[in-house]
Amino acid sequence: MTYLWVGIGGIVGAVLRYQVTKSINRRTDSTFPWATLFINWSGSFLLGWFTRDLHRLLPQWHNVPFLVLGVGVCGAYTTFSTFSYEAVSLIRAREEMRAVAYVVLSCVGGFALSAIGLYGFPKGS
Template sequence: MRYLLVALGGAVGAPLRYLIDRSIQARHDTVFPWGTFAANITGAMILGVLTGAVMAKVASPDDQFLLGVGLCGALTTYSTFSYETLSLFEAGSRFFAAANAVVSVVAGLGALFVGLAFSQAVF
């Protein structure tokens, strides 16, 4: 049953990531990968809220598989983040490559903690 939950979550997360990426990148005329950044930060915040809900026992282990492993696993993408950072570096945009690496990690952790704090305040 959990395989199905992961598959269902992933079936929503993957196209959602693509839609977020394309809609945000279409609005920015820059080499910085804002779309991937936004998808990753969104997923980190969702995971923080979910973690807080599980800790408060208002979400179940099945919710973790559906939303945490499936949805967030497909929504966030370390491989695209890594590829885009390397591409920026190879294209000579070293500042943007470094900014992408540092800001993505810091903002991702920050979003996770904000989501967790939000969840703990609500639940």
């Protein structure tokens, strides 16, 4: 049953990534990989949030919501391979500064959003 839950989530995540990519690419400058950046940022936040709250919100389901949403949806939605390919493609196109910006934004933003999802938003003073 575990594989079925992960597979269902994976189908949803892959289709969602495709739709989000198409939508963002229609609206943005194609010389920077905005779609993958958004997908990986939002997926990092969601995985952190799912890790923190799904067991608390749906304890009767045990680990099924995390298998579907965390492993399946987020696993298929986010994409390290596309991120890597796009960074290398920017370098090959002699867009070194864009490549550096993309890698830094992806990594720092992904870490920050994952932490916010996992630990909550920082409290203001």
